[in-house]
Amino acid sequence: MTQSAITARNLGRRYGRAWGLQHCSLEVPAGRVVGLVGPNGAGKSTLMNLMVGLLRPTTGELELLGERVGPNTVLERVAYIDQEHSLYRDFTVREMLTAGRVLNRRWDDKIATDRLAELGIPLTAKVGRISGGQRAQVALAVALAKQPELLILDEPVASLDPLARREMMSTLMAAKADHDCTIVLSSHVVSELERLCDYLVVLDHGRVQLLGDIDELLEQHRLLFGPAVTEDLVSAHQHVLHREDLNGRVSLLVRGIRPVGDPSWQVQRVNLEELVMRYLAMPSRVAEEVFA
Amino acid sequence: MIEFRVEVGSGVPPYRQLVDQVEHALRLGHLHVGDRLPTVKEVAKRLVINPNTVLKAYRELEHKGLAKGRPGMGTFIERGLAGLPAEQQAELRADLEKWLATAHQAGMDSDGIAALVATVLHEFRPEEN
Numbered sequence: 579m580t581q582s583a584i585t586a587r588n589l590g591r592r593y594g595r596a597w598g599l600q601h602c603s604l605e606v607p608a609g610r611v612v613g614l615v616g617p618n619g620a621g622k623s624t625l626m627n628l629m630v631g632l633l634r635p636t637t638g639e640l641e642l643l644g645e646r647v648g649p650n651t652v653l654e655r656v657a658y659i660d661q662e663h664s665l666y667r668d669f670t671v672r673e674m675l676t677a678g679r680v681l682n683r684r685w686d687d688k689i690a691t692d693r694l695a696e697l698g699i700p701l702t703a704k705v706g707r708i709s710g711g712q713r714a715q716v717a718l719a720v721a722l723a724k725q726p727e728l729l730i731l732d733e734p735v736a737s738l739d740p741l742a743r744r745e746m747m748s749t750l751m752a753a754k755a756d757h758d759c760t761i762v763l764s765s766h767v768v769s770e771l772e773r774l775c776d777y778l779v780v781l782d783h784g785r786v787q788l789l790g791d792i793d794e795l796l797e798q799h800r801l802l803f804g805p806a807v808t809e810d811l812v813s814a815h816q817h818v819l820h821r822e823d824l825n826g827r828v829s830l831l832v833r834g835i836r837p838v839g840d841p842s843w844q845v846q847r848v849n850l851e852e853l854v855m856r857y858l859a860m861p862s863r864v865a866e867e868v869f870a
Numbered sequence: 871m872i873e874f875r876v877e878v879g880s881g882v883p884p885y886r887q888l889v890d891q892v893e894h895a896l897r898l899g900h901l902h903v904g905d906r907l908p909t910v911k912e913v914a915k916r917l918v919i920n921p922n923t924v925l926k927a928y929r930e931l932e933h934k935g936l937a938k939g940r941p942g943m944g945t946f947i948e949r950g951l952a953g954l955p956a957e958q959q960a961e962l963r964a965d966l967e968k969w970l971a972t973a974h975q976a977g978m979d980s981d982g983i984a985a986l987v988a989t990v991l992h993e994f995r996p997e998e999n
Contacts, residue, residue, distance in 0.1 A: 755911035847881030
């Protein structure tokens with residue numbers, strides 16, 4: 579698959595005077611599991627709401643799976659699970675499936691019933707009576723029965739305990755192996771995304787700070803630790819993106835792998851969490867220059 | 871059958887970790903030619919990792935000629951990695967255990983030993999000796 583799952587060009591959304599999202603341009607290849615990260619208020623929910631047609635853009639364009647987002651267009655190929663796992667609490671699980679069948683042309687009942695049977699969730703149970711973890715699983719089963727080509731999950735496990743989180747994500751990863759769709763996951767817990775995602779979009783203050791294939795991003799960056807007295811000599815030959823003072827020593831985030839040539843300096847790989855935190859600590863301007 | 875593990879936070883991409891573990895298992899004789907690797911779905915579900923990561927690791931193993939995917943059947947080990955005969959490995963292992971005991975008696979803990987071994991290995995250039 580070489581098709582693009584998400585294409586945004588100068589996408590922006592204004593709320594009154596404030597921009598929730600601004601100058602957002604990105605292209606995500608189909609089939610990826612995309613981590614959408616950033617602090618609260620960074621624009622994650624705005625971007626997701628634009629993707630599922632709950633908001634209209636103020637500027638720019640947004641295409642999903644090669645189609646412009648709008649009513650009766652691409653949205654029947656997209657499934658969305660919000661933070662609350664919105665389900666009708668008075669419905670039984672079976673009634674949720676019936677509603678899904680009525681509302682979706684591409685519905686496949688068997689996908690949902692097989693999944694729920696495997697998890698031991700009875701179809702006769704009232705949605706309001708089952709545990710939070712089971713409710714999340716019902717929401718996921720309903721979303722998967724729509725046979726989406728793009729599945730969007732807004733903080734899907736934020737409200738769950740660690741065991742239910744793990745089970746939910748395990749189901750999601752197995753489902754991804756079965757049905758080759760593109761998945762977008764938002765989270766503010768970056769460490770969790772390293773094993774789940776292969777593509778990263780970092781938002782801050784309504785702007786894209788960093789994006790790309792996660793393995794490539796990890797290969798392209800290094801952390802250098804060394805004495806502050808030789809910092810200028812070392813950084814003269816490096817592409818330094820961010821620096822941090824640590825009592826007479828400094829830690830530099832650099833892009834590209836160049837020899838340091840000073841044995842008092844250590845070169846280390848950067849993990850995803852460190853990378854994201856450093857990018858979020860940069861002034862927006864720097865990040866834009868790097869990724870312009 | 872190999873049991874994969876993935877540790878995040880090391881900065882080593884998860885697909886690399888899977889490839890390394892297969893190579894490791896081949897060198898130590900835990901995996902043999904003809905063994906089937908777990909399916910992408912099994913690994914994704916069990917380790918709670920992205921199936922794309924497992925696919926990428928298996929592609930890399932195929933690229934190296936170590937494994938081969940057979941459509942509908944799975945991915946199989948195609949070639950071993952030249953390890954030493956078991957006898958010679960056991961001899962070297964005994965030497966290493968002797969050395970470890972010395973280091974332990976000298977007061978080094980396992981983290982210290984691991985760091986020392988990693989450093990010496992990193993700086994070791996056989997052709998210069």
